[in-house]
Amino acid sequence: MHDANASPAAETYVPLTASAVLVNPVGLHARPSVKLTQCAKGFAAKIELALAADGPWTDAKSPVKVMRVKAPQGATLHFRVTGPDAEAALAVMLALVHDGFGEA
Amino acid sequence: MSEIHLTGRAASPGLAIGPVAVLTAAVARRTATGDPAQEATTLKAAIEGATAEIVKLISTLEGEVAAILEFQIAMLEDDALAEGAYDAISAGVTADHAWRSALDAEIAGYRSAEDEYFRARAADLVDIRDRVLARLSGADTAAKITGGSIVAGDDISPSTFLAADWTRGGAIALAAGSPSSHVAMLARARGAPMVVGLGPLSWIGPPPALALVDGDAGIVIFDPEPETRRLFEHRMAAANAAQTAADAGRLEPACTADGQRVAVLLNVAAPEDLADLDPAICDGIGLVRTEFLFEASHGLPDEDTQYAVYRRILDWAKGRPVTVRTLDAGGDKPIAGLTVDGESNPFLGLRGIRLSLARPEVFRVQLRALSRAAVHGALKVMLPMIAVPSEFDRASAMLDAEFTALRAEGIACARPPLGIMVEVPAAALRAEDFGAAFYSIGSNDLTQYTMAAARDVGAVADLNDTGNPAVLALIARTVEAGRKRGVEVSLCGDAAADIHLTTPLLATGLTTLSVSPIAVARLKAAIAKVRS
Numbered sequence: 001m002h003d004a005n006a007s008p009a010a011e012t013y014v015p016l017t018a019s020a021v022l023v024n025p026v027g028l029h030a031r032p033s034v035k036l037t038q039c040a041k042g043f044a045a046k047i048e049l050a051l052a053a054d055g056p057w058t059d060a061k062s063p064v065k066v067m068r069v070k071a072p073q074g075a076t077l078h079f080r081v082t083g084p085d086a087e088a089a090l091a092v093m094l095a096l097v098h099d100g101f102g103e104a
Numbered sequence: 105m106s107e108i109h110l111t112g113r114a115a116s117p118g119l120a121i122g123p124v125a126v127l128t129a130a131v132a133r134r135t136a137t138g139d140p141a142q143e144a145t146t147l148k149a150a151i152e153g154a155t156a157e158i159v160k161l162i163s164t165l166e167g168e169v170a171a172i173l174e175f176q177i178a179m180l181e182d183d184a185l186a187e188g189a190y191d192a193i194s195a196g197v198t199a200d201h202a203w204r205s206a207l208d209a210e211i212a213g214y215r216s217a218e219d220e221y222f223r224a225r226a227a228d229l230v231d232i233r234d235r236v237l238a239r240l241s242g243a244d245t246a247a248k249i250t251g252g253s254i255v256a257g258d259d260i261s262p263s264t265f266l267a268a269d270w271t272r273g274g275a276i277a278l279a280a281g282s283p284s285s286h287v288a289m290l291a292r293a294r295g296a297p298m299v300v301g302l303g304p305l306s307w308i309g310p311p312p313a314l315a316l317v318d319g320d321a322g323i324v325i326f327d328p329e330p331e332t333r334r335l336f337e338h339r340m341a342a343a344n345a346a347q348t349a350a351d352a353g354r355l356e357p358a359c360t361a362d363g364q365r366v367a368v369l370l371n372v373a374a375p376e377d378l379a380d381l382d383p384a385i386c387d388g389i390g391l392v393r394t395e396f397l398f399e400a401s402h403g404l405p406d407e408d409t410q411y412a413v414y415r416r417i418l419d420w421a422k423g424r425p426v427t428v429r430t431l432d433a434g435g436d437k438p439i440a441g442l443t444v445d446g447e448s449n450p451f452l453g454l455r456g457i458r459l460s461l462a463r464p465e466v467f468r469v470q471l472r473a474l475s476r477a478a479v480h481g482a483l484k485v486m487l488p489m490i491a492v493p494s495e496f497d498r499a500s501a502m503l504d505a506e507f508t509a510l511r512a513e514g515i516a517c518a519r520p521p522l523g524i525m526v527e528v529p530a531a532a533l534r535a536e537d538f539g540a541a542f543y544s545i546g547s548n549d550l551t552q553y554t555m556a557a558a559r560d561v562g563a564v565a566d567l568n569d570t571g572n573p574a575v576l577a578l579i580a581r582t583v584e585a586g587r588k589r590g591v592e593v594s595l596c597g598d599a600a601a602d603i604h605l606t607t608p609l610l611a612t613g614l615t616t617l618s619v620s621p622i623a624v625a626r627l628k629a630a631i632a633k634v635r636s
Contacts, residue, residue, distance in 0.1 A: 026219070027221065034174060062184045064210075067225070
């Protein structure tokens with residue numbers, strides 16, 4: 001199994017972190033999870049999310065793992081992004097959450 | 105053979121009658137190769153095959169239905185889903201066992217979720233599991249259901265639902281399931297009535313041949329008596345004719361034929377009931393049941409959790425009045441760690457306000473959360489199962505105390521108007537003795553206590569009639585007490601949604617009825633025909 005996140009180059013970047021509150025009605029459910037992971041896969045950076053600032057961190061490119069987080073509406077979603085395009089990736093992730101994944 | 109009368113939760117509206125098709129879990133049988141490498145290859149091929157199957161199915165669908173299946177594809181394409189299965193295979197487990205255990209663990213995770221929405225996703229995972237298992241065993245996928253059948257089972261997968269023809273009628277009756285499930289969304293979109301949470305579907309001897317499904321009231325009757333069936337068919341014919349006309353007037357305010365305005369409010373069992381609903385269809389919310397807050401297995405809800413939920417409902421209502429009923433546990437609604445087990449007659453026991461007054465530490469938390477939420481809209485608070493004025497007075501004093509305490513702490517709060525639910529005949533007979541800010545008639549309990557006949561006992565079900573003159577007299581008496589005291593009277597039981605009772609109910613002087621969202625269009629159409 002290959003993993004885009006396992007790039008050794010990622011180690012040389014400083015992780016960027018930020019958080020946003022889930023505003024869409026039923027939280028990070030099926031459709032938002034699919035949307036978020038699809039967006040995340042478009043970036044080279046390693047993207048992780050968590051319900052607390054200190055983790056545990058979940059691979060934001062895996063819909064199976066993102067759904068396991070079961071993030072409800074009103075939860076604060078923390079992101080940790082490491083890689084060459086980390087800044088752009090983080091901005092896109094935050095925008096997705098702020099916009100309620102286009103369904104709020 | 106006597107009829108079996110089961111009550112669950114309405115998941116998709118409408119009435120249906122048809123032969124029963126019992127869903128049985130498909131058992132996959134295959135011969136394992138005994139070689140881990142080959143087992144892994146077989147599993148990989150089965151997953152890819154299942155994915156291709158769904159991709160093909162999606163091309164024939166659109167909108168919400170397609171989005172549901174896109175979620176399944178995203179899950180199947182994610183290596184993380186089968187990770188555990190491949191690990192087990194390399195340890196010598198066969199492909200089908202490995203896949204089943206891995207998915208069952210995943211499904212268990214969803215089933216234990218606190219949030220109903222996430223719990224409802226378990227059905228999608230079951231669907232994914234069975235699709236791959238079917239490919240592993242070379243069997244046909246989803247079992248075929250004959251059009252027009254009443255499908256009965258524990259739960260039903262989106263695939264099984266989509267494989268059936270719903271254009272010829274039919275309905276779904278589930279022992280488990282959820283109104284938030286993808287199948288419930290599909291059923292609502294296709295107009296198939298659905299009732300979930302019926303409890304174990306067990307019968308002695310062969311399964312029932314025929315069933316009636318009432319997707320409005322959440323009732324399923326297996327093997328109905330001829331008279332039950334005749335009445336049901338009569339209702340179906342009337343409902344079909346009325347529905348067409350009703351849909352047009354859903355957003356209009358309700359008025360009788362003589363121009364009397366009738367307020368139509370909503371009954372809400374959980375905030376999810378309001379999803380995708382336009383507040384313009386109603387004049388407010390007449391009943392928010394709060395038992396759902398206490399259903400989860402993780403103990404009683406704290407003040408902030410309750411406050412957030414109440415506030416969300418008030419925000420939805422956009423200034424329209426919202427009546428929240430304090431916890432109505434006991435009777436047929438036991439709550440672990442709160443209600444009393446083993447009462448000889450729970451309906452006449454420690455339930456509703458009696459339980460809340462007996463457990464002030466639990467009641468206070470709810471009163472505090474309600475006082476805090478009251479600053480965000482037109483909140484009213486209603487006490488269930490009130491029999492004597494002292495119960496109202498004690499609860500009122502507790503609400504005052506919590507409000508005063510919050511204000512002293514500098515926390516934003518308001519003291520909501522406190523009313524009573526009139527469902528004990530003693531309260532209906534002496535309604536004017538209560539200092540309540542409003543009366544809301546709970547017709548289900550008022551009927552069963554007045555007629556001494558339970559709704560779920562088939563042999564006496566005909567006695568359980570809200571249209572009985574004795575019950576209507578108690579309603580009229582309550583309306584009169586409200587008129588004398590200048591306080592509002594509404595009715596929030598199932599009788600409000602029964603359009604055969606609209607004329608007699610309005611004749612008692614009632615001008616406010618509260619029904620579940622799916623009944624609004626039909627009720628408004630029925631009101632428009634009433635002439636006094």
